[in-house]
Amino acid sequence: MKQITTFDAAPFVWEGADLVDVPVPYYLYLEAHSRLQDAAEDKRFHGEEGDDEAFNLGCLADAIDSAWGTRDSGRGRPPVVTMTPDQLERLVWYAEDMSNFMDLPAERACGRRFLDKYYRWKNDGTPFLGQSKGQGQSSRDKLPSAAVEEIERIVHRTLKECDRVTWDVFGHAPDLDRMKMRITYSPNQPRSRAGRHTGRPWMSLGLFEFYAYWRATATSSDQASLGFQMCEYKSFAENALIGSALFEDWRDVLRGVVMHEYAHVVQYDYKYARRHYNSKLRGADITGHKDGWRTIYRALRTRLLNDRAICLGESNIRVWREKARDHAFNKILDEVEL
Ligand SMILES: [Zn+2]
Numbered sequence: 001m002k003q004i005t006t007f008d009a010a011p012f013v014w015e016g017a018d019l020v021d022v023p024v025p026y027y028l029y030l031e032a033h034s035r036l037q038d039a040a041e042d043k044r045f046h047g048e049e050g051d052d053e054a055f056n057l058g059c060l061a062d063a064i065d066s067a068w069g070t071r072d073s074g075r076g077r078p079p080v081v082t083m084t085p086d087q088l089e090r091l092v093w094y095a096e097d098m099s100n101f102m103d104l105p106a107e108r109a110c111g112r113r114f115l116d117k118y119y120r121w122k123n124d125g126t127p128f129l130g131q132s133k134g135q136g137q138s139s140r141d142k143l144p145s146a147a148v149e150e151i152e153r154i155v156h157r158t159l160k161e162c163d164r165v166t167w168d169v170f171g172h173a174p175d176l177d178r179m180k181m182r183i184t185y186s187p188n189q190p191r192s193r194a195g196r197h198t199g200r201p202w203m204s205l206g207l208f209e210f211y212a213y214w215r216a217t218a219t220s221s222d223q224a225s226l227g228f229q230m231c232e233y234k235s236f237a238e239n240a241l242i243g244s245a246l247f248e249d250w251r252d253v254l255r256g257v258v259m260h261e262y263a264h265v266v267q268y269d270y271k272y273a274r275r276h277y278n279s280k281l282r283g284a285d286i287t288g289h290k291d292g293w294r295t296i297y298r299a300l301r302t303r304l305l306n307d308r309a310i311c312l313g314e315s316n317i318r319v320w321r322e323k324a325r326d327h328a329f330n331k332i333l334d335e336v337e338l
Pocket of ligand 1: 289
């Protein structure tokens with residue numbers, strides 16, 4: 001799979017680029033949980049001025065709650081919450097109180113450690129995420145948990161869908177339980193590959209781009225109004241069934257990437273376990289992106305994805321894009337006249 005690009009060739013810039021990724025430790029979560037709710041309520045009672053801030057605090061409370069909500073204890077690496085500098089200041093305020101007034105030494109220590117990290121971030125720009133001792137080294141550990149969880153949920157659901165279609169169409173499918181799967185989120189590793197490795201189905205996905213999309217959506221950037229494009233290889237980008245496609249939702253681009261790679265997994269499985277499959281792939285060239293792979297990918301695309309596309313095929317996408325641009329431009333003109 002080639003690197004996915006959005007409509008604009010310019011580097012991806014999301015609004016709210018000054019958001020901070022902050023691991024929120026357990027005791028700070030407990031403290032923040034009660035105080036943020038109170039503060040948000042309180043603001044709502046006090047005139048219009050406080051409304052934005054109340055909303056802001058409510059959002060922070062929700063984000064922290066949902067990050068910790070799925071855990072059943074305070075153990076483990078703290079979940080990472082993406083927040084505005086304003087919201088962070090609010091947490092710092094609580095951490096200061098904790099370090100001074102809490103009963104338990106562990107609570108006071110938690111507040112102090114948070115403050116240390118905060119000042120390192122504020123004074124020298126050291127990211128919060130690079131500071132924990134138990135910090136994992138993988139790119140996955142550096143992202144907000146909510147992003148990683150959503151992206152991987154989609155990957156696994158899509159694999160199951162692919163498995164079902166492949167059994168249905170080709171009478172057999174690679175053993176998903178034995179599949180070696182590697183997901184990275186490094187901007188330096190945007191590519192995905194798949195096939196077979198030491199006798200097992202194998203897939204390596206480079207998904208950094210989808211973190212950017214996740215974040216753009218979370219900060220309601222208007223990127224979405226231009227659609228999200230899945231780019232296929234030049235040789236079949238125009239193909240209306242397996243070529244490039246444009247979606248309203250970035251999640252569908254991700255599903256498309258998984259399908260492309262899964263088709264390679266089937267291709268290699270077929271090579272070694274031909275006798276288990278039905279005759280649909282018989283005689284096909286099963287190398288590279290030739291007709292064998294295309295037959296598999298086409299089955300997945302037509303059954304699971306193409307219905308959801310705004311349009312299919314590189315040149316159709318270009319036309320749609322021009323129209324979308326014109327439309328946006330006319331809308332601006334309308335507003336100017338008002
Ligand atoms: Zn490929």
